[in-house]
Amino acid sequence: MTGVTILGAGVAGLCVAHELTTRGASVRLIDPQGGLTGCSRYAGGMLAPFCEGETAVTEVVTLGQGAADWWAAAGVQVERRGTLVVALGRDQRELVRFGRRVPQHRALSAPEISELEPALADRFQKALFIQDEAHLDPRKALSVLRDGLARRGVSIVTDGPISGQLIDCRGLAAREDLLKLRGVRGEMVILRAPDVTLHRPIRMLHPRHPIYIVPRGEGLYMLGATQIESGDQGPARLRGIAELLNAAYALHPAFAEAEVLEIGADARPAFPDNMPRVVKAPDRIHVNGLFRHGFLMAPALAQEAATLVLNSRKPEHIE
Known part of the structure; x- marks a missing residue:
């Protein structure tokens, strides 16, 4: 069983943890604030890939179309009303x-x-x-993910040692490593x-x-x-x-x-092009740059990060 440490328990970190644990990985989730603060709390929760396509790159439209189904499968109430x-x-x-x-x-x-x-x-x-668009309540969605992880034995700790593969989902706190952020x-x-x-x-x-x-x-x-x-x-x-x-x-x-x-x-x-991405660094994997697409793009990035960790296969949208 693969061991993974995730830094950051916002929407990116929780989605990555959910995806990894459902695939059988052992996960530790570290967040100095316990995951109760951060920009994820202030999201609109719109799963609107086509509307975002007005200004976003094509990949946001393509990858975002699976978000509603991913959230619903995770147990979150998704309203599909366009x-x-x-x-x-x-x-x-x-x-x-x-x-x-x-x-x-x-x-x-x-x-x-x-x-x-x-x-x-x-x-x-x-x-x-x-x-063909949807929306959800972001705070309730985060709570559902936290509860699901707790049932699988994963709690959010504020500090602790890093073991196994490191996945960094700290958002702006990772600017010292991601200089273009x-x-x-x-x-x-x-x-x-x-x-x-x-x-x-x-x-x-x-x-x-x-x-x-x-x-x-x-x-x-x-x-x-x-x-x-x-x-x-x-x-x-x-x-x-x-x-x-x-x-x-x-x-x-x-x-x-x-x-x-x-x-x-x-x-x-x-990032400069406003495209969220998974970045492979020598000592960690970054999931970052979600911009205004947090709940729309986090599921796709979580799937890509999990594939990289568990299958040693480089998905398409990884640097």
Whole structure:
């Protein structure tokens, strides 16, 4: 039985640990914070490979298409309701541009929008619907993975010796080894808006401030999309949060009465091309650079890392 030590218990580390243990490997999982902090907690949880293809490289679209099935097989509740993309009247060119870059969409008229999302009735004349996409609750998904690992005898420890093959999933903490790694800051808000009922992630396009809003059930919504070239992992800034809240109000005025339950910010690790990857170094294997594709790409990278460790075979997306 192969022994593996994994550094970092965010989405990358937990996915790698899950994949390895289901293939019979013995795993130790080390995280100084016990896996309870980090940018994975602030993710949107959208499993939307086609929408991400608007700006992402082709590999993200290809590899991300297996994410929903992987998470469901791991015991996570996955909502397969697609993604609705809208734009305000003055931003209709953005909708046309998005449609050209995401050919998997279906164009909707105002009556079709109303049928799909009654809360948005008469608010938008046109929209794009990408049916084969899904979403999940990131914090619940991480909890499911942790519980599954615990049942297989794997607990998260804050320190300890390294034995066996080392897999480094520390995100930005690995910058001393991955010199091209950079931080991309993101901010988010969790709202309670019982007067608004949305059934699927909504992306509202804007030339400068596109947003997404993801339903979490029981009137809860996660609002996000700020993307700032900065490794600053400090608190959220007023400007970014104000832009998110203004955009939510523009999507539906009832969000003006929403309760703000949480405001968060962190910096996501990214390589220059924003492509997540597995990197083979002399003393370890890195799984890093997930950028804004953490829950979408972590399953594919975990499978590649496990194949490299257990089969001594170099998968396609490894440096």
